[in-house]
Amino acid sequence: MHKYCLECDWKASTDDGDSEQEVSRKAIEHFVETGHTVDSIRLPPPCVNKN
Numbered sequence: 001m002h003k004y005c006l007e008c009d010w011k012a013s014t015d016d017g018d019s020e021q022e023v024s025r026k027a028i029e030h031f032v033e034t035g036h037t038v039d040s041i042r043l044p045p046p047c048v049n050k051n
Contacts, residue, residue, distance in 0.1 A: 002041040003027040010036070 001020045004011040012018065012026040027038040 003038050004041065005030060005034075005036045005038055007036040008034070010034075010038075 001023050002011070002013045002015070003023055003026070010030050012023045012030075014020055014023055018026070030036060031038050
C-alpha cells in the first residue's frame with residue numbers, strides 16, 4: 001500500500017515496514033495537520049484469464 005500527497009512530497013508505504021493500518025493512520029494525520037489531499041497509488045487490476 002502506498003499513500004502520497006498531491007500537494008507536497010509527503011508519502012507513506014508498507015514498503016517502509018509499516019502495516020496498512022499504520023500507513024492509513026499516517027495519511028489521515030497528514031490530512032488533518034495540513035489539509036492536503038492524500039491519494040493511493042493505483043495499480044492496474046490483476047490479469048484474470050477467463051478460460
